Amino acid sequence: MTPEELTSKIKxxxxxxxxxxxxxxxxxxxxxxxxxxxxxxxTLVSDPELNFDNLPCLGGIDYPETNEIGVVYCLFSFAxxxxxxxxxxxxxxxxxxxxxxKFWVAADWFERETAELFGIKFKDxxxxxxxxxxxxxxxxxPMRRDWEGKDFIRMPETGQEK
Amino acid sequence: xxxxxxxxxxLEKIPGxxxxxxxxxxxxxxxRASSLWYLLFGTACCAIEGLMCTGASRYDYDRFGMxxxxxxxxxxxxxxxxTITNKMxxxxxxxxxxxxxxxxxxxxxxxxIRGGPFYYDCYSVLRGVDLVIPVDVYVPGCPPRPxxxxxxxxxxxxxxxxxxxxxxxxxxxFIPEPK
Numbered sequence: 001m002t003p004e005e006l007t008s009k010i011k012x013x014x015x016x017x018x019x020x021x022x023x024x025x026x027x028x029x030x031x032x033x034x035x036x037x038x039x040x041x042x043t044l045v046s047d048p049e050l051n052f053d054n055l056p057c058l059g060g061i062d063y064p065e066t067n068e069i070g071v072v073y074c075l076f077s078f079a080x081x082x083x084x085x086x087x088x089x090x091x092x093x094x095x096x097x098x099x100x101x102k103f104w105v106a107a108d109w110f111e112r113e114t115a116e117l118f119g120i121k122f123k124d125x126x127x128x129x130x131x132x133x134x135x136x137x138x139x140x141x142p143m144r145r146d147w148e149g150k151d152f153i154r155m156p157e158t159g160q161e162k
Numbered sequence: 163x164x165x166x167x168x169x170x171x172x173l174e175k176i177p178g179x180x181x182x183x184x185x186x187x188x189x190x191x192x193x194r195a196s197s198l199w200y201l202l203f204g205t206a207c208c209a210i211e212g213l214m215c216t217g218a219s220r221y222d223y224d225r226f227g228m229x230x231x232x233x234x235x236x237x238x239x240x241x242x243x244x245t246i247t248n249k250m251x252x253x254x255x256x257x258x259x260x261x262x263x264x265x266x267x268x269x270x271x272x273x274x275i276r277g278g279p280f281y282y283d284c285y286s287v288l289r290g291v292d293l294v295i296p297v298d299v300y301v302p303g304c305p306p307r308p309x310x311x312x313x314x315x316x317x318x319x320x321x322x323x324x325x326x327x328x329x330x331x332x333x334x335x336f337i338p339e340p341k
Contacts, residue, residue, distance in 0.1 A: 133286065134249045142285035151289075155282040 029085040055104035060118035117143035201237035206244025245273040
């Protein structure tokens with residue numbers, strides 16, 4: 001399925017439940033509300049035309065200026081050879097979203113990493129242990145933009161970035 | 163007397179005799195410096211240069227009697243090749259403590275010396291392996307060329323050859339606490 005066909009197919013299937021985002025690098029991208037994620041993922045996996053059977057990447061994204069935090073799902077179909085990006089945006093105070101590891105097993109470790117580094121709770125995760133940081137970590141969520149740890153050294157401003 | 167021709171610095175020839183005289187220091191240091199068995203321990207990309215490329219036939223560690231060992235119990239030298247994260251730091255210390263005396267450490271590359279490119283804006287990288295274990299030779303570079311790491315090994319051999327047996331008992335066991 002070409003990206004244009006995929007975009008129109010997804011718009012027709014989910015209607016109000018998804019919101020189109022600018023397609024970066026030609027991959028269709030959609031914003032999904034957390035309460036609709038389970039239904040959307042069920043259809044993406046089970047629909048024979050969509051047939052998304054692989055989750056190559058899952059990660060967090062932080063917007064401190066709008067006080068929002070999100071999860072990005074990069075989907076791929078080996079059978080149909082098409083890509084799709086989903087984005088779930090939540091309030092930053094107590095972010096919670098369902099675990100998609102029942103749809104794609106690869107999501108297990110991705111979600112453990114995202115939960116540890118971004119502080120996003122994944123409901124019904126089969127194995128919600130920490131994954132990467134040291135065992136006695138107690139300094140919060142280091143991948144949030146405004147994080148400051150006790151050994152953290154921020155790059156000095158050189159004035160060359162702008 | 164092939165040995166005498168090879169190592170004239172350490173051994174004195176007695177004309178017409180089958181006898182050599184030397185000091186215990188010279189023999190011990192010579193044997194230690196000439197058989198630096200290093201631990202197979204690479205944590206990042208420096209291991210490609212320091213352990214694999216330099217260990218292979220083009221640069222050839224074996225010329226200096228350096229053979230890799232897969233167990234810290236049999237190793238004399240630890241080449242810390244690569245980034246040490248805070249999680250790995252405890253394991254590095256355990257590996258160092260498992261090595262038998264005398265033991266030496268070469269910190270290879272910017273990451274092992276001072277954190278390298280991970281010095282700023284990083285939550286997980288140890289800023290220098292010398293915060294955890296004592297280091298004998300620092301080899302800068304990102305990564306160092308194989309010639310550099312060979313030069314570091316030669317410097318370490320020079321350092322070993324200056325040791326004295328009598329100093330060993332006086333050596334302070336400096337093992338810093340991990341943070």
